[in-house]
Amino acid sequence: xxxxxxxxxxxxxxxxxxxxxxxxxxxxxxxxxxxxxxxxxxxxxxxxxxxxxxxxxxxxxxxxxxxxxxxxxxxxxxxxxxxxxxxxxxxxxxxxxxxxxxxxxxxxxxxxxxxxxxxxxxxxxxxxxxxxxxxxxxxxxxxxxxxxxxxxxxxxxxxxxxxxxxxxxxxxxxxxxxxxxxxxxxxxxxxxxxxxxxxxxxxxxxxxxxxxxxxxxxxxxxxxxxxxxxxxxxxxxxxxxxxxxxxxxxxxxxxxxxxxxxxxxxxxxxxxxxxxxxxxxxxxxxxxxxxxxxxxxxxxxxxxxxxxxxxxxxxxxxxxxxxxxxxxxxxxxxxxxxxxxxxxxxxxxxxxxxxxxxxxxxxxxxxxxxxxxxxxxxxxxxxxxxxxxxxxxxxxxxxxxxxxxxxxxxxxxxxxxxxxxxxxxxxxxxxxxxxxxxxxxxxxxx
Amino acid sequence: xxxxxxxxxxxxxxxxxxxxxxxxxxxxxxxxxxxxxxxxxxxxxxxxxxxxxxxxxxxxxxxxxxxxxxxxxxxxxxxxxxxxxxxxxxxxxxxxxxxxx
Numbered sequence: 001x002x003x004x005x006x007x008x009x010x011x012x013x014x015x016x017x018x019x020x021x022x023x024x025x026x027x028x029x030x031x032x033x034x035x036x037x038x039x040x041x042x043x044x045x046x047x048x049x050x051x052x053x054x055x056x057x058x059x060x061x062x063x064x065x066x067x068x069x070x071x072x073x074x075x076x077x078x079x080x081x082x083x084x085x086x087x088x089x090x091x092x093x094x095x096x097x098x099x100x101x102x103x104x105x106x107x108x109x110x111x112x113x114x115x116x117x118x119x120x121x122x123x124x125x126x127x128x129x130x131x132x133x134x135x136x137x138x139x140x141x142x143x144x145x146x147x148x149x150x151x152x153x154x155x156x157x158x159x160x161x162x163x164x165x166x167x168x169x170x171x172x173x174x175x176x177x178x179x180x181x182x183x184x185x186x187x188x189x190x191x192x193x194x195x196x197x198x199x200x201x202x203x204x205x206x207x208x209x210x211x212x213x214x215x216x217x218x219x220x221x222x223x224x225x226x227x228x229x230x231x232x233x234x235x236x237x238x239x240x241x242x243x244x245x246x247x248x249x250x251x252x253x254x255x256x257x258x259x260x261x262x263x264x265x266x267x268x269x270x271x272x273x274x275x276x277x278x279x280x281x282x283x284x285x286x287x288x289x290x291x292x293x294x295x296x297x298x299x300x301x302x303x304x305x306x307x308x309x310x311x312x313x314x315x316x317x318x319x320x321x322x323x324x325x326x327x328x329x330x331x332x333x334x335x336x337x338x339x340x341x342x343x344x345x346x347x348x349x350x351x352x353x354x355x356x357x358x359x360x361x362x363x364x365x366x367x368x369x370x371x372x373x374x375x376x377x378x379x380x381x382x383x384x385x386x387x388x389x390x391x392x393x394x395x396x397x398x399x400x401x402x403x404x405x406x407x408x409x410x411x412x413x414x415x416x417x418x419x420x421x422x423x424x425x426x427x428x429x430x431x432x433x434x435x436x437x438x439x440x441x442x443x444x445x446x
Numbered sequence: 447x448x449x450x451x452x453x454x455x456x457x458x459x460x461x462x463x464x465x466x467x468x469x470x471x472x473x474x475x476x477x478x479x480x481x482x483x484x485x486x487x488x489x490x491x492x493x494x495x496x497x498x499x500x501x502x503x504x505x506x507x508x509x510x511x512x513x514x515x516x517x518x519x520x521x522x523x524x525x526x527x528x529x530x531x532x533x534x535x536x537x538x539x540x541x542x543x544x545x546x547x
Contacts, residue, residue, distance in 0.1 A: 013507055016507045017511075020508070021507070021510070026487075029487070030487035034485075034487045102490045264506075265505075265506070266455075266504040266505050335529065338530060339528075349455075349502065350460075350463070350528045350529065350530070352528070353525060356524055356528065358504075396457075
């Protein structure tokens, strides 16, 4: 087991470094964490205000009147959500371009803006006719346009961000960017420098969109049914999103996360750099369903892991902290004391490296087993409708019990977290005792 | 002159636990340092105002990428990190500074 773990570390570390250090993966992750996350969290708060967790079937009394008004006003109350979290692709597009541009030591802000402009072009069908005349913006519904800037447009947004940053880099390297004489003030010369790449980016996006709309849309072309590039690409990749929202996919993801944590590598970080777009797709679909007055159905999203699996941190280590606090081995008790407060906010590096769990052949087993069992329980509970599916993404530091309530707007989410904690505790306990025994033997032997 | 020590983890959360204890250790030792914790995505933004990077063990795969910025960088030892051992981390930062790149 010892050998297995050190072998895993030797093989996983370079692979992880390759994935995480890949500049495109890095840009996508930075975009989600740095640019989109604030909008996602703020949007989630607006969403809770628009669709507050009130029990169903309230009639009469002031609470009943509030609940009726909220249902009636829902389309209006959703606006702040729709213009923040709802435009997730817009923010991600900026973030990808900005981060990649910075990586190439270019002006991130400007390249990011250019990418946003380019993405906007992709979100309108081009070359559509109404009554025989080519039509422009006014013929397109705002709803469909904004939809494209949300989850539907995520894949195109990431590609646009990468494309625009690469275009800028290419032009800069070839000296094809207009340079002003040094006497011109820097702000003026910079805006001139943007001209060639911005013209090329927006212009080629326009032509590409024209080709895509006219080629792939149902004929005859009509503003109501014409397709945009984000819609076309999403239709081609929807199998991927669907496949991500299954029990095998959830288990595969938690396994990868935990295998990495078993050798002390931030598994959530690594897996999320690949899975984040899929999670956001599922979460956004849930909110769309909720907004339409339907039941949310997409289970595997960011809060599915952060709120219902990583209880007290990755590996569901919160119960372990309480075992540490009561341990008679002073080394473990000391870790427990340091680890308690961070663990209440789902930060468990003190546990992982203090006990340690990382590279520990005894504790690697429950580290894999507990989250796997929990994820299975949670998936089945949500799939069967016993517990509502998460629709809100609270910050990852949201304490257990509160997080479970906020993420799905139901006390059942809190109960599920309680069940999960008990299960995790039962799985960790025998292995913890074994490890404790080994440590006290070791101490006695000295 | 103040030397800038930057701690890197995933979101700048778990490293922030170490900042306080490092500051206390610095005060005791009379070391002139400024310490802060950042998320890995902020590294390119702070390179210009950094003298040494200390990397959290769970993101140790970032070491080569961060070292490529041409500044001294090292991974914090697991147990010192877990127990927020500011003295050990400060010592590591100062000896990395001494060694240079």
